[in-house]
Amino acid sequence: MGHTRKRVSIERLAVEQLSRMLQAGSSRVFNCAALHRNVLAEGGAPGQFLFKTRDLNNAIFMKETYPDDDMRESATKPVGTKIFFSYSEKAQLDGGRSIFLNDRNLRVALQFQAGMSDSPESEEAAADMKILDILDALPSVDPFLFRERMEAEGYDPHPGYFEITPAEFGRVRDHVMKQFQPIVETAFEGVTDANRAIYLKTLVNKLWDGNDTDALKPVIQAMRIQDSDAADTFYSWKGVIYYEHLFARRQELWKDYANWLNTETRSLDSMPPSAQATLNDQIAQWRKLYQKRWKAVHLMLAEYRNSYETLFRDHKSAEPFIEFxxxxxxxxxxxxxxxxxxxxxxxxxxxxxxxxxMRFLRFEQLNSLSRVSTRILNGS
Structure with a gap:
């Protein structure tokens, strides 16, 4: 009986976590259902829908850690993408079905839940499966990364599916391409043509696209990249630059959260000493996990920045950047x-x-928040 109560408690906690995730908005959730409703309200036509299979547009996609050892061992990445089909027309999380995108039964589930064609020759199903592959390959579903990857693969759905303005997308793109410029100038330093500036700009654009390995051959050779790995390598570098950009913009908010964790996690109401001790242990674990995640991001970005500046600013060894x-x-x-x-x-x-x-919480609120937050940061 106790085991049943524990399972129900965990399930309720998961529903609460996902409900609040949707309420807050998160780079771990792509709420296609809500965005699709907005697209329809703006007059979006079927040719502009994200998915050709109609009911896929009413799904929710979530980045989650695999729940068991077998799934983790068979997966190529530690975090998967789960697709959720709600029983409710408003895509509420109190009832529905979900499946990871790498599940071997995915295609059958999509046929049953979304009405996807079961024909291996269906071009619409193939296009939808490719978009699902794109979502699954991303470490997070940030609008910039998703939109950029979709464009690179030749997809052009309604802009309402990406919660980023054209101006912001352009600013981030310019930031990324500015960091691409030095590697092109280094690899093509022998260019003396009168149209050198235009030529180099063209190559930076090709580096952004990452697919023209013939044009980028000097870069690929100079950085000792395998031709077969070039597109993925350039795309991943682009992603690291994007996250570095976000990291700089997030610091004040991250510091505010750290300050709250260190100074304002005392509950407003009193409780038995045993409950207080349990909560204190949970909050200590919460702080530790947050510090660990933050430090890991800082160190990896610093490693990248140091290798980049060693080569392109200080004109020293290329080895650290090649290793990156x-x-x-x-x-x-x-x-x-x-x-x-x-x-x-x-x-x-x-x-x-x-x-x-006034940011102090009552015991029940603080206890619930600490449990869910620990699960999020721990990856469980």
Whole structure:
């Protein structure tokens, strides 16, 4: 009986976590259902829908850690993407079905839940499966990363599916391409043509696209990248630059959250000493996990920045930067996963404390928040 109560408690905690995740907005959730409703309200036509299979547009996609050892061992990445089909037309999380995108039964589930064609020759189903692969490959579902990857693969759905303005997308793109410039100038330093500036700009654009390995051959050779790995390597580097950009912008908020964890996690009401001790242990674990995630992101980004500046600012050894590029795919995923977990925990916290200057919580609130936040940051 006790085991049943524990399972129900965990399930309720999971529903609460996901509900608050949607309420807050999170780089670990792509709420396609809500965005699709907005697209329809703006007059979006079927040709502009994200998915060709209609009911896929009413799904919710969530980045989650695999729940058991077998799934973790068979997966290529430690975090998967779960698709959730709600029983409710408003895509509420109190009832529905979900499945990880790498599940071997995915196609059958999509046929049953979303009405996807079961024909192996269906072009619409193939296009939808490719978009699902894109979502699954991303370490987080930040609008910039998702939109950029979709464009690179030749997809152009309604802009309402990406919660980023054209101006902001352009600013981030310019920031990324500015960091691409030195490697192109280094690899093509022998260019003396009168149109050199235009030529180099064209190559930077090709580096952004990452697919023209013939045009980028000098870069690929100089950085000792395998031709077969070039597109993924350049894309992962692009992702690391993007996360570095976000990291700088997030610091004040991350510091505010750390300050709250260190100074304002005393409950407003009193409780038995045993309950207080349990809560204190939980909060201590919460702080430790947050510090661990933050430190990991800082160290990985510092490693990248140091290798980049050693080569392109100080004109010294290229080895550290070549080493970074060789593990860029792994770093992209690690940084993205940790940052999205931190952002998710902060967004969840803000749904509890709001904008009030009085940010102390009652025991039940603090206890619930600490349990869910620990699960988010721990990756369980």
């Amino acid at each position: 590029l060789q593990k860029a795919g792994k770093r992209f995923y690690q940084i993205g996963d940790s940052m999205s977990r931190i952002d998710h925990s902060i967004e969840l916290w803000r749904t509890y404390v709001g904008n009030s200057s």
